[in-house]
Amino acid sequence: MRISRRFKRIVSAMLATALAFTMTFSTDVMPLADSKQDQLKAEVSAKQAELDKVNAALKEAQSNKENAKAIKSQLEEQKNLILSQISLLSDQITDLQEQIYLKQTEIDDKQIEVDNKQAEYDQRWSDFKQRMGAMQMLNDGGSIALLSSATNLYQLLTFAQTLEQISSKDQSICQDLENQRADLENQRTELENAKAEMEATQASLEEQTTQLNSKQDELAVNIAQANEDLDEASAQQEAAEAAAAEARKKLDEATAALDSYLEAQNKKYGNASITCSLDFGRPLATFKYISCYFGGGGHRGTDYAAPGGTEIYTIADGVVTAATYHYSWGYYVQVYHGTDSNGNTYSTLYAHMNSAPVVSVGQPVSKGQLLGHVGTTGNSTGNHLHLEMKVNGVLTSVTNYIS
Secondary structure: OHHHHHHHHHHHHHHHHHHHHHHHHHHHHOOOOOHHHHHHHHHHHHHHHHHHHHHHHHHHHHHHHHHHHHHHHHHHHHHHHHHHHHHHHHHHHHHHHHHHHHHHHHHHHHHHHHHHHHHHHHHHHHHHHHHHHHHHHHHHHHHHHHHHOOOOHHHHHHHHHHHHHHHHHHHHHHHHHHHHHHHHHHHHHHHHHHHHHHHHHHHHHHHHHHHHHHHHHHHHHHHHHHHHHHHHHHHHHHHHHHHHHHHHHHHHHHHHHHHHHHHHHHHHHHHHOOEOOOOOOOOOOOOOEEEEOOOHHHOOOEEEEOOOOOEEEOOOOEEEEEEEEEOOOEEEEEEEEEEOOOOOEEEEEEEEEOOOOOOOOOOEEOOOOEEEEEEOOOOOOOOEEEEEEEEOOEEEOHHHOOO
């Protein structure tokens, strides 16, 4: 009976000690109302909203610039096409002018031929008239003198026939000359018509050239306006880029302040003298694949694609230093894992949970303990676990510590 009482006293003493330790740990670890964290998160959210707004303006400015460049490019293409057409028309006009010159030369040469043929015809006609006058004189009495001069009967008998042949031959020659002259006139007329067609074509080409020159002038005005629009769009883009850089700087500062605060929380809970064994486990029992690695495009962690609702486990013993909602991480949990034998501190952050975490700030957790479930809250495009790790407060790849 005395042994039993002694055992009870020992048990009671142990329970009292344990209770006292628990109260002490709770006093050291459980935070007060975390208004500072809420304030920092609100500042980060406000800076992110400001950056989103500036980025939207930047995107619009970039779009306006691209549109201005496209319009200018189209106008330049039209201008080049018109210049090409003007050059082609100019070549055609030059060729036509050469042809017209050659055709005019042919017309001039043909006119000389017509004039020569007309002179020949006129001479023949004058000679013919003179012979006809002489023959008329013969008919008026002079023929008797010629007949009396005949030396034989043949001359007497063929005298009239000879006169007729001379007359007929003259008429034939004159008719032939007239025909040749008429043919030359027709050729000259054809040349004149061909020249007139060429001149009409030249006039049409010159009219087209005038219209294209007018269009070119109009395009020059439009291109000048497009250059002004492009300059304005470039200025807007530069201003938007500067604003985006400033907004990004403020967001980085706000994010850095939040990170600093979270690190301070880790240090605060580090007073519990948690020892990190470096025996890290897996945050998920199974996952599909790693959708994004640490460092890629400035990525802060490692993304594990997994179905929504998949259980998320802490990868090592530690204490919860943050369990709340963040505009980018969504529902998340941060766990401080303590210090290893070399004095290095370790912490992990589990983001995009589908709902509020199942643990709370200040709660001790063991390796493999449930923290929450995979989701896509915050800045996320699909169900996955975003896992960050810090060593001595510096982000590093968690894949260096877990497989």
